[in-house]
Amino acid sequence: MSNAATPNDRPTIKSRIFSLATLCGVVAAIAYVGDGVYRVATDEFVAPCALSPDSDLVIQAKLSMATLTAERFKVTTRREEIDVIVEASDKAIAELEELKTSAARGLEFTAALTTKQASAGTSDLQALSTQRKDLGAMIAAQEAFVVQIKKDLDAGLAAKADYAREKQTLSQMKLALIENDRSRYVTEVTMSQVNLTQQALRSGGGAHIATPEMLMLQDQLVRISTEILKLKAERRSAIAEKVHLDEELKMIEELTGQLKERPTFTAASQNLTVAFVPYTQMDGVESGAPIYDCIWGLFHCKAVGQVTKLLPGEVILPDPWGTPTRGQYATMSLSDPHVAKSKTLRVRPQSAAVALANKKSEDRLARLK
DSSP states (O other), X not given: OOOOOOTTTHHHHHHXXXXXXXXXXXXXXXXHHHHHHHXXXXXXXXXXXXXXXXXXXXXXXXXXXXXXXXXXXXXXXXXXHHHHHHHHHHHHHHHHHHHHHHHHTHHHXXXXXXXXXXXXXXHHHHHHHHHHHHHHHHHHHHHHHHHHHHHHHHHTSSXXXXXXXXXXXXXXXXXXXXXXXXXXXXXXXXXXXXXXXXXXXXXXXXXXXXXXXXXHHHHHHXXXXXXXXHHHHHHHHHHHHHHHHHHHHHHHHHHHHHHHHSHHXXXXXXXXEEEEEEGGGOTTOOTTOEEEEEETTTEEEEEEEEEXXXXXXXXXXXXXXXXXXXXXXXXXXXXXGGGGGXXXXXXXXXXXXXXXXXXXXXXXXXXXX
8 A cells, every 4th residue: 555645635635734833823922912922021221311411401410510519619619708707706705814814904004093092081081180280389489479579579679670579470370280181181182082992892892882984994894795605606696607507518429429420411511322211110220231223112123232221310201101200210222322322221120140250250350450
């Protein structure tokens, strides 16, 4: 019996081959569609963005940096002014404290002077009192002598000139007594003033007794004390403002550092291609993750580069579907710069083995550095 195919069997073989080819095509199509569906489900969608020095975002970053720089200059200038104010306040307070100490000793001169005046006045009063007694005795004796001369003149035993001379001597003695009384009165007035001054000094200006010098000194001391308190208050206020400015300057430095890390700042000096990564698409976006460009974002995907770094800091931009949302920037290394004009790119998460190899490579490089 022969196994050769008969003419009637040939259509059956062709049908089977066609069916097998169709089945393979269907399986391949299903596999392709399944792979595409799987990739769509696992890939992360990002929105590319080509930044240049003329981009609106970059210009806004420049304006922000200029504002921070101007504010930093303003704060630094004010801080230097405060340092000068504090230094000047310290010098002024020291000088006023010294002046206050000197003024407080101003009454020491008055006390010493009044003590000497009191001692001299007491001696003067004692001398004037002794002189008055002597003058009284001399006047009494001279009056008796004049009476005797008058009797002798009437009896013709004395000359008229002798009588006139002795009477003039009596008048001079009386005049000396009057001068003694005047001097004693002046000295007593002076002693009363000295006693009042000493009493005021002993009471320290209390008991409603104070000399004009004490009032002037008290006024000066009050003025000095008030000025010292004012300077100290201004100094404390300046130091508090300086602490606030230091905190503000620290904040400005932090903001400046954060702004410099943004790609919009780097793009101020060179063109830069980045991708906006929404938070909902961030799981697989990491350093080294491959980037794919697909037709309509779904079909015929081809590798066009990889993610270099996911940048810190939140931004709000349109997502790949045009809805404003929150996310972060990621820098990319693209083999074709024109790909940055695409509306959507896909980032394919790395496999565990590739991720582990990259991690080991990064650790090795870190140890070498």
